[in-house]
Amino acid sequence: MKIGKLSTLTGVSIRSLRYYEKQGLITPERLTNGYRDYSPLTVHTVKTIKLYLNLGLSTEQIAGFLTCVLQNKEAFCLEVMPIYRQKLAEIERQIVELNQIRANLLDRMAFVQLEANLNTE
Amino acid sequence: MKIGKLSTLTGVSIRSLRYYEKQGLITPERLTNGYRDYSPLTVHTVKTIKLYLNLGLSTEQIAGFLTCVLQNKEAFCLEVMPIYRQKLAEIERQIVELNQIRANLLDRMAFVQLEANLNTE
């Protein structure tokens, strides 16, 4: 199929499909006129890429295990583990940081509110 | 004082001091030779800017209430509240999203680990 159809079938923009190709995630054939020609299997591939991108993984990280994941039905691929661990650590670090900022904001808001109340008494 | 001294006193790079100026957060005088000439009070101003940047606020947001905050000792400035509220909402949205990803990652890691264990039995 051509790129427009793949785009509608996957909900991924044509621009992004070309980008994924440049990042080595998909490698379509070419028709004689130069148009990209995708296998029907690519629909699944692109949806898989989408899924990992939504996990916050980069295209480079995804490239590291995509082939394995696509061949072996599920996660028989041990190479995903270090990436998952790294991402998990990163996420948890961010959560801690955000919670600190959140606590700080709440403190400050309470303080401002307190001042406002004093002024209305 | 000149920019180098302000930089060392605040721990903020010269580059960033010039950027804050461009964003309207600080407005130093100029010596006859064109060098920036900062009041000693600017040290406090810059530290305050740093504090708000660390809360994740943008220079544009900070510009909205910095003058008030600097004049009135603490947070008598009600204009900070909407910005705090907005930031808090944003932070909490991010925390929720990160927690979803975290749960998803943990699920997947458990699943991969399970497969690995099955293969060693």
Next chain:
DNA sequence: ATAAACGCTGACATTAGTGTCAGAGTCAAG
């Protein structure tokens, strides 16, 4: 045959604060 719809490549923009460099002017101490 022509127009509309589709595809191609390449390039620039986006975000926001910071690093870094070039080329030039200024100043202080020796």
Next chain:
DNA sequence: CTTGACTCTGACACTAATGTCAGCGTTTAT
């Protein structure tokens, strides 16, 4: 007077995925 330290402006880079546009070729339907 010269050298080194300081300052100035302006510009490009960065991160990473996506949007968007220009300019051009191709296909399809009328």
